[in-house]
Amino acid sequence: MTNLAIAANGLRKSYGDKVVLDGVDLNVPEGTIFSLLGPNGAGKTTAVKILSTLISADPASGAIRVGGHDLTTAPQAVRASIGVTGQFSAVDNLITGEENMLLMADLQHLPKREGHRTAAELLERFDLTDAARKPASTYSGGMKRRLDLAMTLVGNPRIIFLDEPTTGLDPRSRHNMWQIIRELVSDGVTVFLTTQYLEEADELADRIAVLNDGKIAAEGTAKELKRLIPGGHVRLRFTDPTSYQSAAFALHDATRDDESLSLQIPSDGSQRELRAILDRLDSATIEADELTVHTPDLDDVFFALTGGGANVPTQPKEAVR
Ligand SMILES: Nc1ncnc2c1ncn2[C@@H]1O[C@H](COP(=O)(O)OP(=O)(O)OP(=O)(O)O)[C@@H](O)[C@H]1O
Numbered sequence: 258m259t260n261l262a263i264a265a266n267g268l269r270k271s272y273g274d275k276v277v278l279d280g281v282d283l284n285v286p287e288g289t290i291f292s293l294l295g296p297n298g299a300g301k302t303t304a305v306k307i308l309s310t311l312i313s314a315d316p317a318s319g320a321i322r323v324g325g326h327d328l329t330t331a332p333q334a335v336r337a338s339i340g341v342t343g344q345f346s347a348v349d350n351l352i353t354g355e356e357n358m359l360l361m362a363d364l365q366h367l368p369k370r371e372g373h374r375t376a377a378e379l380l381e382r383f384d385l386t387d388a389a390r391k392p393a394s395t396y397s398g399g400m401k402r403r404l405d406l407a408m409t410l411v412g413n414p415r416i417i418f419l420d421e422p423t424t425g426l427d428p429r430s431r432h433n434m435w436q437i438i439r440e441l442v443s444d445g446v447t448v449f450l451t452t453q454y455l456e457e458a459d460e461l462a463d464r465i466a467v468l469n470d471g472k473i474a475a476e477g478t479a480k481e482l483k484r485l486i487p488g489g490h491v492r493l494r495f496t497d498p499t500s501y502q503s504a505a506f507a508l509h510d511a512t513r514d515d516e517s518l519s520l521q522i523p524s525d526g527s528q529r530e531l532r533a534i535l536d537r538l539d540s541a542t543i544e545a546d547e548l549t550v551h552t553p554d555l556d557d558v559f560f561a562l563t564g565g566g567a568n569v570p571t572q573p574k575e576a577v578r
Pocket residue numbers: 272277295296297298299300301302303304344
């Protein structure tokens with residue numbers, strides 16, 4: 258059994274009579290990337306703030322352990338093992354990138370020399386050495402985001418919380434950030450990531466949880482979540498009405514669209530199912546003009562689970578909790 262970097266049971270948080278987190282379980286094995294998805298206001302930042310000791314959970318919550326330490330009885334030990342990059346930048350714009358880094362080193366009580374060494378190393382790693390002596394106010398959004406993450410890594414935390422780390426970044430900067438996150442994880446760091454970009458969760462996360470209405474609406478790997486959503490199909494399009502008619506006859510289980518001369522066959526998109534469809538076409542000597550495979554993506558999952566009135570099962574069958 259692997260150790261859990263984060264283990265929260267029945268996480269609860271209300272503001273007045275507004276229930277934000279209504280009994281949320283979060284279990285993140287060490288050295289993995291966990292992504293919390295959810296619409297605006299779902300409570301992602303609230304969860305990050307609780308797990309990183311910035312605010313407290315409601316007393317009705319169950320046990321919460323981060324880095325093996327109890328959040329209520331050992332918050333200092335939790336703080337010593339984590340780093341947090343908040344949704345809103347922690348960069349001080351009035352001072353330089355280097356000064357921001359040294360400030361973090363001071364907060365972490367690093368000896369002066371070690372602080373300078375760490376700052377220089379991280380600035381180099383995040384490609385900020387040239388800009389290090391310039392005020393952070395002159396940095397681009399992407400540079401500031403990199404500086405933010407560099408500041409989080411001072412003190413070498415084993416668990417890091419990234420609250421929407423790539424919001425507002427261009428595609429190249431986003432891919433660079435993904436690469437950095439992957440490198441951290443290959444060093445054994447655990448990453449708890451919130452994001453609005455489903456592609457990001459799909460790309461990075463070992464496991465994904467979708468938060469909606471204060472509860473985890475579904476949890477699993479990207480693949481498991483996609484399987485919750487029906488609608489995978491193969492579409493065959495024809496230009497010749499006669500071929501279309503014979504194909505419709507040969508594939509009698511297909512849904513017909515007579516107007517566009519296309520057939521839709523339910524399929525999981527696997528090689529085996531595709532081959533079966535092609536074999537049936539071949540044996541009837543029918544050639545389609547176009548064949549496309551449609552598989553549901555995480556966007557479909559997100560819409561189905563967070564749209565309200567979703568009618569999908571709440572847990573993927575294979576999900577291990
Ligand atoms: N200090 C507070 N006092 C009262 N309500 C709050 C407070 N902080 C957050 N909330 C409310 O809690 C809910 C969850 O907020 P939270 O910031 O956790 O959402 P989020 O999932 O991070 O959203 P986003 O995607 O927009 O960042 C929101 O309805 C918000 O208005």
